[in-house]
Structures are given as C-alpha cells and as structure tokens.
Amino acid sequence: MARTIETVAEELRAPSPAAILRKRVFGHYGLVFGIAVLAVIVLIALLAPLLAGHDPYAQDLVARMKPPFWMEGSDPEHLLGTDHLGRDYLARLLYGARISLSIGLFAALISGLIGTAMGVAAGYFGGRVDLVVTFLINVRLAMPVVLVALAVVAILGGSLQVVVCVLGLLLWDRFAVVMRSSVLQVRDLEYVNAAKAIGCSTRRIILLEIMPNVVNNLIVVVTLEMAHAILLEAALSFLGLGVQPPTPSWGLMISEGKQMMLFEPWLIAIPGVALFVLVLAINLLGDGLRDVTAPENRG
Amino acid sequence: MTTEPILKVENLTIDVPMAQGTLHAVRGIDFELRRGETLCIVGESGSGKSLTSLALMGLLPKKMRCKAAGLDFSGIDLQRQTPKAMRALRGDRMAMIFQEPMTSLNPAYTIGDQLMEALLLHRPVSKAEARARAIELLGKVGITAAESRLGQYPHQLSGGLRQRVMIAMALMCEPELIIADEPTTALDVTIQAQILRLLADLQREMNMAMILVTHDLGVVARIADKVVVMYAGEVVENGSAREIFENPRHPYTRGLLRCIPVPGKTKPGEHLGSIPGIVPSLIGKVEGCAFRSRCEVAEDACSSPVPVRRPGTDHAYRCIHDIPEGASA
Numbered sequence: 001m002a003r004t005i006e007t008v009a010e011e012l013r014a015p016s017p018a019a020i021l022r023k024r025v026f027g028h029y030g031l032v033f034g035i036a037v038l039a040v041i042v043l044i045a046l047l048a049p050l051l052a053g054h055d056p057y058a059q060d061l062v063a064r065m066k067p068p069f070w071m072e073g074s075d076p077e078h079l080l081g082t083d084h085l086g087r088d089y090l091a092r093l094l095y096g097a098r099i100s101l102s103i104g105l106f107a108a109l110i111s112g113l114i115g116t117a118m119g120v121a122a123g124y125f126g127g128r129v130d131l132v133v134t135f136l137i138n139v140r141l142a143m144p145v146v147l148v149a150l151a152v153v154a155i156l157g158g159s160l161q162v163v164v165c166v167l168g169l170l171l172w173d174r175f176a177v178v179m180r181s182s183v184l185q186v187r188d189l190e191y192v193n194a195a196k197a198i199g200c201s202t203r204r205i206i207l208l209e210i211m212p213n214v215v216n217n218l219i220v221v222v223t224l225e226m227a228h229a230i231l232l233e234a235a236l237s238f239l240g241l242g243v244q245p246p247t248p249s250w251g252l253m254i255s256e257g258k259q260m261m262l263f264e265p266w267l268i269a270i271p272g273v274a275l276f277v278l279v280l281a282i283n284l285l286g287d288g289l290r291d292v293t294a295p296e297n298r299g
Numbered sequence: 300m301t302t303e304p305i306l307k308v309e310n311l312t313i314d315v316p317m318a319q320g321t322l323h324a325v326r327g328i329d330f331e332l333r334r335g336e337t338l339c340i341v342g343e344s345g346s347g348k349s350l351t352s353l354a355l356m357g358l359l360p361k362k363m364r365c366k367a368a369g370l371d372f373s374g375i376d377l378q379r380q381t382p383k384a385m386r387a388l389r390g391d392r393m394a395m396i397f398q399e400p401m402t403s404l405n406p407a408y409t410i411g412d413q414l415m416e417a418l419l420l421h422r423p424v425s426k427a428e429a430r431a432r433a434i435e436l437l438g439k440v441g442i443t444a445a446e447s448r449l450g451q452y453p454h455q456l457s458g459g460l461r462q463r464v465m466i467a468m469a470l471m472c473e474p475e476l477i478i479a480d481e482p483t484t485a486l487d488v489t490i491q492a493q494i495l496r497l498l499a500d501l502q503r504e505m506n507m508a509m510i511l512v513t514h515d516l517g518v519v520a521r522i523a524d525k526v527v528v529m530y531a532g533e534v535v536e537n538g539s540a541r542e543i544f545e546n547p548r549h550p551y552t553r554g555l556l557r558c559i560p561v562p563g564k565t566k567p568g569e570h571l572g573s574i575p576g577i578v579p580s581l582i583g584k585v586e587g588c589a590f591r592s593r594c595e596v597a598e599d600a601c602s603s604p605v606p607v608r609r610p611g612t613d614h615a616y617r618c619i620h621d622i623p624e625g626a627s628a
Binding site: 199209213 | 356358385386387388389390391394395397398399402403404405406407408416417420421465468469
C-alpha cells in the first residue's frame with residue numbers, strides 16, 4: 001500500500017469533536033434503531049388525529065370484531081379491524097401511544113425530580129441527611145410497587161392523573177441511588193473546593209458545579225424508568241385499576257381483548273406488539289446513550 | 300517593612316473528632332504576614348499545614364473544630380464572619396490555589412467560563428469586561444494565544460497549563476492574600492520552577508501577601524521571606540527565611556536541611572541525612588515536645604511543656620535545649 005505524505009497526514013489529522021460524536025452515535029446501531037423507532041412513535045402520538053381517520057371513541061356495533069387487513073373478511077375502512085364495541089382498532093392504537101408516552105414521560109419526570117433532589121442532597125451533605133435518605137430508599141425498596149399502586153388506585157379511583165402521580169411517587173428509588181453515588185464521587189474533587197474558594201454558594205456549587213458532571217448518569221435512568229412506568233401502567237390498566245375505559249390505553253386494550261383471546265388473538269397481539277416495540281426502543285435508546293456518554297468510550 | 304500585618308493568626312488550634320478520640324491536628328499556631336511578603340509553611344505530610352491554610356479560608360469540613368485567640372485579616376475577625384460574609388471574602392480578597400491541577404478545574408466548563416466566574420460573582424462587571432480581564436491574566440501567567448484558550452476545556456490542557464489557569468483564576472479579583480497549597484507537587488520539575496517563578500513575580504507585581512504550603516525546602520529557599528516549620532501540628536521553628544536557612548536551631552529543622560543536597564557542599568557519593576522514625580499519633584492528649592521520639596538530643600525533660608526560645612527578633616523555636624548557633628544537633 002502506498003502511503004504518501006498526504007494519506008499519512010489525513011490519518012493523523014484529529015477529527016473535530018462534533019465528528020467524533022457523530023461517529024459514535026451513528027456507529028451504535030442499537031442507539032440509531034432506538035432513536036428511529038421512538039421518533040416514529042412520538043410522531044404517531046402527536047399526529048394521531050390526522051393519521052387515524054376514525055374517532056377512537058366512536059362505537060359501531062354493526063361493524064364489531066372486524067379482523068385486521070391480513071385476515072379474511074377484513075374491512076378496508078378499518079385496517080387493524082375493530083374491537084368488541086366496533087371502535088376502530090388502528091385509531092385506538094394510535095391514540096394509545098399518547099397515553100403510554102405521556103405516562104412514561106411524566107412519571108419519569110416526577111420521580112426524577114424527587115429522586116434527584118434526594119440523591120443529590122444525600123450525596124452532597126452526607127451525615128444525617130444521608131442517613132434519612134438512605135432510610136427512605138430502603139423503605140421504598142421494601143414496598144412492592146404493583147401492590148402499593150393497586151392499593152392507592154383502588155382507594156382514589158383510576159385515572160390518567162392518578163396513575164401518573166402514583167408511579168411518579170413510587171419510581172424515584174433508582175434516581176436517588178444513582179445520583180447519591182455519583183455526587184459522592186464528585187463532591188470531594190478539587191474543583192468543588194476551588195468553587196468554594198472563590199466564594200460560590202452551596203446552591204451554586206450543587207447546580208452549576210456538580211450537576212453538569214453527573215447529569216449524564218440521569219439520562220440512562222430516565223429511559224429505564226420511562227419503560228418501567230409504561231409497563232406498569234399497562235399492567236395496572238390490564239387489572240382494571242389504571243386508566244379507565246373508554247380511554248384508549250394499550251394495557252386496557254389487551255385487557256378488553258382477553259376474553260376473546262382464543263378466537264381473536266390479534267386483539268391482544270396488536271397492542272402487545274406496540275407495547276413491546278415502544279419499551280424495546282426506549283431501552284435501546286438508554287443503553288446506547290450510556291455507551292456513547294460513558295467516559296471510557298470517549299475517543 | 301513597618302506596615303500593619305494583613306493577616307494575624309494567634310494560637311490557632313484545629314481538632315478533628317475521630318472514632319478513637321479527638322485528633323489534635325493543629326495545636327497553637329501563631330504567625331503574621333504583611334502585604335508583599337511570602338510565608339512558607341513547611342512540614343511533612345500530616346503536620347497540619349494544609350488544614351491551617353483551609354482554616355484561614357474558612358473551608359474546613361464542618362466536623363472539624365477550629366479555635367483561635369485571633370484570626371484577623373486586614374481588620375476583619377475571620378472567626379466572627381457569617382458564612383455569607385466569608386463567601387464574599389473568598390475569591391475576592393483572599394484566594395486559594397490547590398494542589399491538583401488535574402482535578403481543580405471543572406471538566407464541564409470552558410477555561411473562560413471558569414476564569415470569569417469569580418469576577419462576575421464578586422464584582423459588578425459585564426461579561427465583556429470579565430472576558431477582557433481573563434485574557435489579560437492568561438497573558439500574565441504566560442499562556443500564549445490566550446483568546447483561543449478561553450474556549451477550551453480543561454482536558455485539552457496539560458498539567459502545567461492548568462496550574463497556570465488556576466493561578467489566573469485566583470488572581471482575577473486581585474486578592475490581597477493568596478494561599479497556595481502545594482501548587483507544584485503534581486508537576487514535573489522543570490514546570491515547577493516556572494510556576495514558582497511566575498507566582499513570585501506576580502506576587503511582587505500585585506503586592507499580595509502569599510502563603511505557600513509545601514514540603515519542598517528547595518522551593519522555600521527560592522521564594523520565602525518568612526518560614527514556619529511545622530511538625531505534628533505545632534510550629535517548631537519560625538523566622539525569616541535567611542535565619543532559618545543559615546542558623547537553624549531546632550533539631551527537626553536541622554534534620555530537614557540535612558536531607559537536601561547542597562550544590563558545592565555535598566560531595567559525590569556522600570549520604571544525605573535522614574530523620575529516623577515516624578510522626579507520632581496526635582489522637583488524645585499530646586504533651587511535651589512531639590518530636591522527642593525521633594530527636595537525637597531528647598531527654599526525659601522533653602515530655603514536660605516546652606518553652607519558646609527567641610534567639611533573635613525574627614526567630615523563634617520550641618525546644619527545651621538552648622541550642623547555640625551553628626552547633627550541630
């Protein structure tokens with residue numbers, strides 16, 4: 001192989017940081033796949049009224065239990081068929097994406113705020129604060145999430161808001177654990193001392209000196225907890241204690257289809273696959289982001 | 300120099316509560332410092348020199364107890380200041396340079412942002428003014444292409460450059476007192492010399508008082524006006540740099556000085572001196588001379604309280620023996 005001065009120079013030229021980042025992101029197939037699928041689902045959720053063509057709540061008892069397009073006797077009006085009340089299954093699936101995504105997002109947001117605040121306080125201040133937070137984390141870990149959620153929803157009644165709040169108040173443990181340990185690692189570094197030495201207030205040190213250096217650990221936890229919350233919502237709705245009918249939630253759709261499981265398996269297969277794909281995409285995204293942001297992979 | 304001292308420390312003690320008892324990390328330190336003077340605190344690891352400098356900045360961890368008969372910084376009693384008032388002082392009128400240039404800069408921000416932070420925090424200046432000041436100071440600490448450096452992140456800089464940036468950061472508000480805690484230990488020898496010369500030049504130029512914490516007597520000999528020798532949390536000898544180097548009295552100081560080779564005096568192949576033994580534990584009650592377990596001239600009387608002897612106006616040492624000038628210990 002002939003190596004001229006030019007090719008060697010080309011090899012030696014350091015790529016720009018943006019180019020390195022681009023290469024890392026696009027070289028990670030799982031991450032690319034996760035981003036693509038999630039983007040499609042988000043678009044679907046946002047554009048549901050335009051895409052659906054049907055009202056997800058409109059019942060049509062004459063056209064009930066129509067099979068989807070790949071089966072005999074399907075109606076081209078209803079691509080994915082209709083449910084037991086004659087509601088368009090495609091429309092319900094598309095609107096259902098809104099429920100799942102917003103539950104995932106808001107539950108992760110609430111629990112993220114709670115868990116981050118607790119974890120950072122425990123990690124930074126240590127001592128008694130740490131004792132209290134660690135105790136709370138242990139208490140929380142000792143509670144079975146599904147049972148507590150069931151009990152609370154049974155008392156307060158199921159609705160989207162209640163489910164979001166309950167999940168948000170239950171899923172903060174991982175945020176707290178992760179933030180506590182990452183802040184512990186950072187708080188004794190000299191730049192934190194240096195910030196104190198130039199007269200920064202505690203609030204400023206936590207928000208501007210420590211947070212930027214630990215926030216990448218949050219990204220992964222956010223995606224994990226989003227997937228977790230989405231699955232829990234589906235489980236609660238399936239048990240009849242989550243989002244209440246006639247709201248189109250994927251868990252509820254599976255629940256409503258379960259009586260017909262033997263004869264019309266597509267009724268649960270379609271929302272089941274949707275749920276699977278969404279959670280898979282979120283998990284791939286989280287995995288990929290961790291790989292890309294992990295310091296040991298920085299080129 | 301007859302001006303009022305800018306920093307007066309009287310009988311400073313620092314206690315660290317530990318599981319096994321109280322650790323008396325620093326026991327009764329006194330010194331004074333005027334503007335334009337450099338004070339070197341010398342001692343081995345664990346002698347309390349870093350704690351002393353942290354105490355001056357009010358940066359000791361909360362569980363450590365710090366007491367002093369006087370802790371006066373240009374007329375301000377540092378012990379009576381609220382946390383908010385201390386924050387206003389730190390970085391503005393007193394600044395600190397840390398030991399580890401590798402971790403002293405926040406990896407999440409550019410050099411420029413970190414340089415401007417202190418100035419923006421303490422002075423009512425615009426961003427553009429702070430930027431101009433940052434460029435000026437980077438030039439002063441000998442960093443070329445200062446303007447383009449402002450946009451760089453710490454990982455793009457070498458250790459020597461980072462320490463220069465740290466120095467520039469400490470000088471942003473033109474402090475009256477600068478405390479450098481072993482600023483050159485993490486750097487290689489050639490860079491050490493450059494950084495020290497830089498510090499000394501800047502100190503003279505800005506007429507600051509400087510406290511340099513170090514265990515390197517070579518460094519001390521080069522830039523100190525006054526020297527405080529610490530051993531196991533106590534000042535064993537202090538005085539002007541000339542007195543300490545030419546007429547060391549305390550056996551520990553003499554031992555330390557024997558450890559460094561002197562060009563022209565130390566013959567090739569000759570053994571350098573060493574001080575046998577280790578630093579005693581400071582947990583629990585400490586009585587008498589802490590150095591007696593390693594001292595060549597120790598006797599039973601060393602376990603009773605030790606008097607301070609003053610062979611000159613600017614020289615004091617703590618020993619039960621009245622050690623004559625020049626006599627070998």
